[in-house]
Amino acid sequence: xxxxxxxxxxxxxxxxxxxxxxxxxxxxxxxxxxxxxxxxxxxxxxxxxxxxxxxxxxxxxxxxxxxxxxxxxxxxxxxxxxxxxxxxxxxxxxxxxxxxxxxxxxxxxxxxxxxxxxxxxxxxxxxxxxxxxxxxxxxxxxxxxxxxxxxxxxxxxxxxxxxxxxxxxxxxxxxxxxxxxxxxxxxxxxxxxxxxxxxxxxxxxxxxxxxxxxxxxxxxxxxxxxxxxxxxxxxxxxxxxxxxxxxxxxxxxxxxxxxxxxxxxxxxxxxxxxxxxxxxxxxxxxxxxxxxxxx
Amino acid sequence: xxxxxxxxxxxxxxxxxxxxxxxxxxxxxxxxxxxxxxxxxxxxxxxxxxxxxxxxxxxxxxxxxxxxxxxxxxxxxxxxxxxxxxxxxxxxxxxxxxxxxxxxxxxxxxxxxxxxxxxxxxxxxxxxxxxxxxxxxxxxxxxxxxxxxxxxxxxxxxxxxxxxxxxx
Numbered sequence: 001x002x003x004x005x006x007x008x009x010x011x012x013x014x015x016x017x018x019x020x021x022x023x024x025x026x027x028x029x030x031x032x033x034x035x036x037x038x039x040x041x042x043x044x045x046x047x048x049x050x051x052x053x054x055x056x057x058x059x060x061x062x063x064x065x066x067x068x069x070x071x072x073x074x075x076x077x078x079x080x081x082x083x084x085x086x087x088x089x090x091x092x093x094x095x096x097x098x099x100x101x102x103x104x105x106x107x108x109x110x111x112x113x114x115x116x117x118x119x120x121x122x123x124x125x126x127x128x129x130x131x132x133x134x135x136x137x138x139x140x141x142x143x144x145x146x147x148x149x150x151x152x153x154x155x156x157x158x159x160x161x162x163x164x165x166x167x168x169x170x171x172x173x174x175x176x177x178x179x180x181x182x183x184x185x186x187x188x189x190x191x192x193x194x195x196x197x198x199x200x201x202x203x204x205x206x207x208x209x210x211x212x213x214x215x216x217x218x219x220x221x222x223x224x225x226x227x228x229x230x231x232x233x234x235x236x237x238x239x240x241x242x243x244x245x246x247x248x249x250x251x252x253x254x255x256x257x258x259x260x261x262x263x264x265x266x267x268x269x270x271x272x273x274x275x276x277x278x279x280x281x282x283x284x285x286x287x288x289x290x291x292x293x294x295x
Numbered sequence: 296x297x298x299x300x301x302x303x304x305x306x307x308x309x310x311x312x313x314x315x316x317x318x319x320x321x322x323x324x325x326x327x328x329x330x331x332x333x334x335x336x337x338x339x340x341x342x343x344x345x346x347x348x349x350x351x352x353x354x355x356x357x358x359x360x361x362x363x364x365x366x367x368x369x370x371x372x373x374x375x376x377x378x379x380x381x382x383x384x385x386x387x388x389x390x391x392x393x394x395x396x397x398x399x400x401x402x403x404x405x406x407x408x409x410x411x412x413x414x415x416x417x418x419x420x421x422x423x424x425x426x427x428x429x430x431x432x433x434x435x436x437x438x439x440x441x442x443x444x445x446x447x448x449x450x451x452x453x454x455x456x457x458x459x460x461x462x463x
Contacts, residue, residue, distance in 0.1 A: 024301050025301075027301075028300060028301045028302075031299060031300065032300070039301075042302065043301070043302075043305065045308070046302075046305055046306060046308060049308050064312075065351070065352060065354065066352050104311065105311030105312045106311060106312050107311070107312075108310045108311050108312065108317070108354050108357075108373065108374045109310065109311060109371075110308060110309065110310050110311075110369055110371060111308075111309065111310075111311050112305065112306055112307070112308050112309075113305075113306060113307055113309060113314045113318070113425070113426060114304070114305055114306075115304045115305075115425070116313075116314050116425065117309060117311050117312055117313050117314045117317070117318070118312070118313065118314075120311070123305075145301075145305050146301055148304070148305060149301035149302075149304040149305045150301070152304035152305070153298055153301065153303075153304050156298040156303070156304060156425075157298055161298075161304075161425070162315070162424050162425070164315075164345075164401070164424075165424075178304075214349075214352060215345075215348065215349040215352060215353075216312070216349070216352040216353070217311065217312040217313055217353075218312075270345075271349075288351055288352055291351055
């Protein structure tokens with residue numbers, strides 16, 4: 001089957017008068033031969049798991065296995081409940097939800113990889129904050145997951161979505177742009193605007209390296225998930241204002257691929273560069289190496 | 296790697312923290328469970344590459360043991376799989392092969408397991424990203440058997456015995 005680019009998808013939606021999400025749903029039905037309702041239900045189950053991960057993660061202060069990440073979702077929750085966060089409720093809720101999911105992921109709780117486990121906080125953060133603050137229906141959220149999957153699908157096939165292959169721009173980057181385009185679709189923007197939001201968001205994340213402490217999906221991954229939500233909203237707002245990306249989305253994706261390919265391997269999930277080799281990073285590595293094996 | 300389904304991007308549903316170090320690792324263990332048809336009595340797990348270097352923080356060992364016990368990538372029990380293995384009287388041995396100049400896939404586990412002292416299986420499995428696993432050798436014969444995180448591993452294991460869907 002053809003691996004469509006973003007322009008192919010936008011053209012197809014314009015010809016068929018559909019959204020990107022509807023296009024992806026129809027594509028899945030056609031490729032799998034399954035009933036549309038069954039495909040929708042499978043996606044709906046993923047939304048339910050996201051909601052559970054947010055609810056469990058908000059209040060959980062248990063430490064992760066390494067002790068590198070814990071309690072920050074609880075702190076954020078307390079802060080959001082107590083005062084008026086500077087970034088307003090829409091973004092601060094998204095930040096809180098993203099942190100709850102990312103901490104849960106570090107704790108080996110159940111999450112949905114979107115597109116990876118390392119970047120699993122951004123999409124639920126954004127979608128569930130929209131549901132909470134803008135009364136977006138569950139059906140619209142499920143359709144939003146189809147929109148997000150279409151955008152991720154283009155990045156996965158024409159660039160990369162793993163930190164080992166392309167650095168953090170491929171993980172947090174892909175997740176944030178999926179969220180940006182999805183926000184546009186949910187708020188009634190056109191597929192072309194969703195494509196612009198995708199391009200605008202990625203341009204702010206190009207070159208982001210994957211440099212986790214001790215190779216673990218915790219520092220700086222959890223907070224990058226949190227920040228990724230606000231990049232998604234900023235890019236979506238620009239696109240909804242009618243601002244276009246001066247560089248077409250597919251050219252931005254090619255740029256990401258080129259940067260990811262030429263990024264040194266020390267900065268691609270090997271823990272041999274970036275934050276991983278700071279004194280704090282070396283301390284974390286030594287602490288992990290000294291842990292007794294559980295066998 | 297080629298992504299075709301929307302569920303390759305939104306999914307899998309899995310225990311964290313890493314789609315390749317955790318979710319893919321479960322599937323390699325689960326393949327052996329399905330191939331044997333039961334929890335092995337004994338399993339020797341040898342880790343290579345990034346699996347050997349980072350298994351502790353990623354729970355790769357727990358994930359493989361969970362798979363050997365019949366769990367899947369979304370099983371809550373993976374975190375406590377070693378305790379479960381003790382209850383089910385499965386003996387495990389872990390060899391992280393660091394600094395051996397491994398040239399295979401960076402996320403590889405070679406697992407030897409047996410059931411009631413008779414059936415022995417040796418599997419080389421690689422976790423190739425996004426929760427996808429690939430069995431690369433089965434009983435010392437090169438194969439390429441792809442396993443998605445929500446695949447019907449029972450059928451895949453049965454197919455590998457019938458040499459269906461199996462090629463070297």
